[in-house]
Amino acid sequence: MGRLDNEIAIVTGGASGIGEQIVDLFSQEGATVIAADINEAALEKANNKDNVVGMKLNVASDEEWAQVAKEIKERYGHIDILVNNAGISSEKAFKDIDLEDWQKMLAINGFGPFAGIKHIAPYMSEQKQGSIVNISSYTAQIGQGFNHYSASKGAVRALSRAAATQFGRSGVRVNTLFPGIIDTPMTQGLSESKELLNQLIQATPLQRLGKPDDIAKAALFLASDDSSYITGAEIVIDGGFSAQ
């Protein structure tokens, strides 16, 4: 028996990195998972997995969200879990960041999760139950990273709390995960600088980087009934880095 038997879950950015790990864990736990991603080659890989359906989605598109939400609702009759995981990062120095960079980052990392909640939460409200998990970043909390990425993750934090208040009374839970540095394709750049990497590990109480699985298991907890009294909460998964 799985912890998400018969549940319908949507995971954005579900074709690689943390998202892929979440998709795999949720499907192992009995859910039917819609891996929504912009990357078509990756979607094909998702479609080859049991109980996983790849759907093309640009999270920055209101129209595509509306379409995807309607299609899933019509096909399955219910939507139980939404994980807003899709996002981009940037290595640009602050002096090089311009309005265009800012708008692109906020469109994907900020408007993306907002639009997901906008289009999915009403269905969950009708059902009187649902769990939304947003993926922010510890950079939204610790005062590191003066850039558009941290700002976008701060936006996720604020709108998660507001959504928890907005939809809590109709039984929809909204919570946020704050990963530290997780070993994924997105943070691969760091592993090329061994010295910096060692410094980061030394500064982390648990003395290692995070793994996609660390995030996936916390997402599973927040998606499942085990957390049915938790909403508007924030779980930092950074090996204790920001607790210092």
Next chain:
Amino acid sequence: MRLEGKVGIITGGASGIGRGIALAMAKEGAHIAIVDINEEKGNQTLRDISQYKEGMLFIRDISKKANIHPIINEVIDKFGKLDILVNNAHASKQASFVETTMEMMELSFGTGFYPTFHFMKAAYPELKKSKGKVINFASGAGISGQPTQTSYAAAKEAIRAITRVAANEWGPEGINVNLISPIALTEGVEAWSENHPELYEQMVNNIPLRRLGQPEEDIGRTAVFLASDDSHYITGQTIMVDGGSIKIY
């Protein structure tokens, strides 16, 4: 079974939230040692958890420091190790700030803060061996500064502070130290709600999920998450299990 073969100690484990955690953990395969001062309720909970896994019961006053080490030793003698320490016990009295007495402060620190501190110290060598998990208890009373809760709020925030320090110091040894800040419908709250139905309704209306948590299903299963391998990379954190009531930081 997510805690198969693990061994845990739960203070205040006879009733309320502690009992809920004991049940949730035993159902996941853990041996639980309950520490409490209420013999009748302690025996009842021991009987209930024993349906799932052999447990232990200690009727001891943990506000006396000398009583703490022997509990750890007896658990080790019986089960050979200690994986989980849940510091849940806490007694306090409500009073306005200016009416709060030294005795009230001593009650709250003596039953909540100091036992948490002494249990963590006494359990540390064993937790180091098992790469164990500590779960302490915070409260919205402390985080939001609830009126009439001076002594309780102070002790609870003191517990949060030492939790973070221990998380940092013990992280390299693989020990996770976290907090739960709960709202739960315990026997005590249930009795209070019957005498104050209007206040109770007002309280529920201020909770986004419009209900109180259940000791076993809500608080217990969150404790299972924090005691399990699923939370291996989480330490020094306060998990709010309060229906959305408080957003911290």
